[in-house]
Amino acid sequence: MPATKTPPSAKTPVHPGKTGVDLLHNPSLNKGTAFTNEERKKLGLLGLLPPRVSTMDQQVLRLINNVRRQTSDLQKYVEMIALLDRNETLFYRAVQDYIDELMPIIYTPTVGAACQMYAHIFRRTRGLFITKYEKGSIKQALRNWPHKDVRVIVVTDGERILGLGDLGCNGMGIPVGKLSLYTACAGIHPEQTLPIMLDVGTNNEKLLADPLYLGMAEKRITGKEYDALIQEFVAAVQEVFPKALLQFEDFANHNAFRLLEKYRDEICTFNDDIQGTASVTLAGLFSTTRLTKTALKDMKILFHGAGEAAIGIADLIVGAMVAEGLSKKEAMGRCWFVDSKALVESTRKDLQDHKKPYAHKHAPVASLAEAVKVLKPTALIGVSGMAKQFTQEIIEDMSKFNKQPVIFALSNPTSKAECSAEEAYTWSDGRALFASGSPFPPFEYKGKTYVSGQGNNAYIFPGVGLGVVACASKRVTDEMFYEAARTLGKLVTQGDLDTGCLFPPLTKIREVSAHIAAAVMEVAYKRDLAAAPKPKDLLAHAKSRQYQPVYKKYA
Ligand code: NAD
Numbered sequence: 001m002p003a004t005k006t007p008p009s010a011k012t013p014v015h016p017g018k019t020g021v022d023l024l025h026n027p028s029l030n031k032g033t034a035f036t037n038e039e040r041k042k043l044g045l046l047g048l049l050p051p052r053v054s055t056m057d058q059q060v061l062r063l064i065n066n067v068r069r070q071t072s073d074l075q076k077y078v079e080m081i082a083l084l085d086r087n088e089t090l091f092y093r094a095v096q097d098y099i100d101e102l103m104p105i106i107y108t109p110t111v112g113a114a115c116q117m118y119a120h121i122f123r124r125t126r127g128l129f130i131t132k133y134e135k136g137s138i139k140q141a142l143r144n145w146p147h148k149d150v151r152v153i154v155v156t157d158g159e160r161i162l163g164l165g166d167l168g169c170n171g172m173g174i175p176v177g178k179l180s181l182y183t184a185c186a187g188i189h190p191e192q193t194l195p196i197m198l199d200v201g202t203n204n205e206k207l208l209a210d211p212l213y214l215g216m217a218e219k220r221i222t223g224k225e226y227d228a229l230i231q232e233f234v235a236a237v238q239e240v241f242p243k244a245l246l247q248f249e250d251f252a253n254h255n256a257f258r259l260l261e262k263y264r265d266e267i268c269t270f271n272d273d274i275q276g277t278a279s280v281t282l283a284g285l286f287s288t289t290r291l292t293k294t295a296l297k298d299m300k301i302l303f304h305g306a307g308e309a310a311i312g313i314a315d316l317i318v319g320a321m322v323a324e325g326l327s328k329k330e331a332m333g334r335c336w337f338v339d340s341k342a343l344v345e346s347t348r349k350d351l352q353d354h355k356k357p358y359a360h361k362h363a364p365v366a367s368l369a370e371a372v373k374v375l376k377p378t379a380l381i382g383v384s385g386m387a388k389q390f391t392q393e394i395i396e397d398m399s400k401f402n403k404q405p406v407i408f409a410l411s412n413p414t415s416k417a418e419c420s421a422e423e424a425y426t427w428s429d430g431r432a433l434f435a436s437g438s439p440f441p442p443f444e445y446k447g448k449t450y451v452s453g454q455g456n457n458a459y460i461f462p463g464v465g466l467g468v469v470a471c472a473s474k475r476v477t478d479e480m481f482y483e484a485a486r487t488l489g490k491l492v493t494q495g496d497l498d499t500g501c502l503f504p505p506l507t508k509i510r511e512v513s514a515h516i517a518a519a520v521m522e523v524a525y526k527r528d529l530a531a532a533p534k535p536k537d538l539l540a541h542a543k544s545r546q547y548q549p550v551y552k553k554y555a
Helices: 020-024 037-042 056-069 073-086 088-097 099-106 110-116 138-143 168-186 223-240 253-263 272-292 308-323 328-332 353-358 368-375 392-401 421-427 461-471 478-490 494-498 506-526 538-544
Strands: 128-131 152-156 193-199 245-248 269-271 301-304 335-338 379-382 406-409 433-436 443-445 448-450
Touching: 056 073, 056 088, 056 099, 073 088, 073 099, 073 110, 088 099, 088 168, 099 110, 099 168, 099 506, 110 168, 128 138, 138 223, 152 168, 168 193, 168 461, 168 506, 193 223, 223 253, 245 253, 245 461, 253 269, 253 272, 253 308, 253 353, 269 272, 272 308, 272 379, 272 406, 272 433, 272 461, 272 478, 272 494, 301 308, 301 368, 308 328, 308 335, 308 353, 308 478, 335 353, 335 368, 368 392, 392 421, 421 433, 421 443, 461 478, 461 506, 461 538, 478 506, 506 538
Parallel strands: 128 193, 152 193, 152 245, 245 269, 301 335, 301 379, 379 406, 406 433
Antiparallel strands: 443 448
16 A cells, blocks of 8 residues: 655654654653644654743743733742643742742642632642552552653641641642642652652541542541551552652641651651651751851740641750750750740659650749740741740740740741741841741841741752652651751851841752751761662762753654
């Protein structure tokens, strides 16, 4: 039979199955209007795109203008996720170029609202959803994922999303957002990331009654049934993606501590809410000691909240104080907690296990304000998820006892912050060393502009992930988070500190992540945890592993 005459683009497809409209609908290969005229001919794209070829810079400009035209942060989020679904390379390039502006859109605080509205703004599926009905076939669900070389998994069961509580299946926005930061901040290849929602139901009545809710409209499973599902899931991950780091995210604290304890010495895993938060906060405290010219071991820290974040931070601080020469007992004695009921102290009979080691001998104290007066701490760290708890009275008291009171209002999203940057600086007469969980804009007070830092876990977990992946570490250890904190602290310049910022600018995040990855690898090699041969230059190796959001050239 004579061959049918076809145009060259269709006759000799350069990427079989990845030409024409299929190519434009493939987010990892699509370049949109940036396909050159030559590529358009070769790849069956003739007529499928507006005629004028854009550069990537022009595409980024078009995108950022579009984002800025949106009238709410949630709409900006929707615009960004639509881009991620359409053209992944451009998404990561734009996030990299406009990290200060776009990180609060793709992650905290906007991701909180995006999760609350997940079922209502849903357009296209992303990630894997596993429920109790997949019991017995979780491996099969994992095998349905199109990419086989998965290296980082973020999994949530949606029970404690940021400070917003049980959002059930709506919590999927968190693993999606977090993994996009692994790529944007550290350069983990997007195809090596996998977001997972373990939908075990929800106890959120509002969601259960919402006809548009996309998760299992059933109460949460608990106890043995829950543990068996987790166990099957963990074993399935080990079998299907043996090289993957498994990050547990936004589990309620009654499960988070347990699961971390159960799996940390068995598989390559960590909990960012506990360990990542601890590391970034410790880095912030190291920065404050450079300003106060004291040592960490001289600090007395009062936590508002005694959950995952608070206990995780305290445990790492204790390790750091011990490294500075204190005994463990002395170091623990420097960390105090107020939970939803009162000061955590030894006469209390209602304490959960994770609080007990910090229940020091002390008379009962009913409130945070009273605890501040009695304990006279050098630092106040808010991680209760309760807004506006750092009142004027409390910050004024902190400023009486301390020349430079350390005030970290870490609860997320912004609506849950214990106080704003403006309040911290005004009530302390400009003396507070302030950091927050969600970003605050620069604030001018008495002629000085304060650029407060965000104690953003994104300074830590992407770099830790890159380090673990780059040396194929079998475990993630607390020592790695301690070294990550030290490394981050060292990267804060005097110029950063002079503006009141306790962290490096986010614009340096890729460099920061590479340094943290190198520090993490150093620990892995020292502790004989790395499966990959040791490279000569760890920093160069980390950098060489970073995915770059640049377009492929089609020959
Ligand atoms: P969690 O649920 O484990 O702990 C919350 C703790 O707050 C519990 O101990 C609870 O008893 C206590 N609490 C509740 N109401 C209180 C009240 N009225 N007074 C005092 N204590 C009260 O949650 P978590 O993982 O520890 O997170 C807490 C907050 O910290 C969240 O808002 C989260 O977004 C934020 N966080 C911030 C960062 C960051 O900025 N880098 C990282 C992790 C968590």
